[in-house]
Amino acid sequence: MLKGNKVGLRARHDEDIPILRTELYDDVVNSSRAESRPWRPVKPGAQDSRLVVTDDDPALVQFSVIELDGGTLVGTATFWGIDNHSRSAHIGLGLLPAARGKGYGTDVVAVLCHYGFVVRGLQRLQIETLADNAAMLGSAERNGFVREGVLRSSAWVMGTFVDEVLLGLLAHEWKPNSS
Template sequence: MLRGSTVGLRARHEDDIPILRTELYDDVVNGSRAEGGPWRPITPGSEDARLVVDDEDQARVPFSVVALDDGTLVGSASLWGIDNHNRSAHIGLGLLPSSRGKGYGTDVVAILCHYGFAVRGLQRLQIETLSDNPAMLRAAERNGFVREGVTRSSAWVLGEFLDEVLLGLLAQDWKQDPRGAAGARPS
């Protein structure tokens, strides 16, 4: 497990999937805002490609996010679009509704930066988020990400086009927590 100040990132467990599916993806509004395509229901009992781990897929590393104080599942996180040639990847995360507003997002981004830069040796990490997602923008900027641009009206979400913000962080600009927090303490 990779540990931050308040949360840890661990391998996805089979019993995480029904919780993540119900709380993150069965919600039409949340699912529509989190995905790049239209929301659609997934048949109960079927495999959901967004949640099932494919250990052969070298371009995506999914994690379950757990609270360090009690081990409760609080969300999902991943490095995706991993490009080993250009040494870059994208960061994605989703927190369960009951876990939002507690600072977990900032900690998750910090842990993913540690994993991407220190463990994987990547040069660049990137985040794309809707412009009306202040929590993700704050989490990214608190970890040193810089706004690199806005793609205007590029995301179709529930009947309207929304802007997306592109943020980037380079390895040489990353400031790892000197106390070893934010992902530097594997267990």
């Protein structure tokens, strides 16, 4: 397990899946804001690639996020689009509604930075988030990410196009425990 100040990132357990499905992915609005594909219902027990970790894709690493105090599941963290040639990857996270606003997002981003720069030896990490996602923008910037651009009207979210912000962080810019 990778540990931050408040959270740990660990392998996905089977018992995590029903909680994540109910609290994150069955929420149409949340799911529509978090993903680049349209929401669709998934029957219980289905092998949903957002939840079930198969290790088939070397460019994707999925974690469950737990509170260090007590081990309660609080969300997901994802390392995706891993490019070993250019030494870059994208990061993302999703927190359960009860876990939001407690500083967990900033800690998850910090742990993902440690994983990317120290464990994987990457050069660049990137985040794309909706322009109105103040929580993710703040978590990224507290960890040293820099706004590199705006992708205008690039995300279709619940009937309207929304801007996305592109943020990046290079290995030499990263300051561990800066959050």
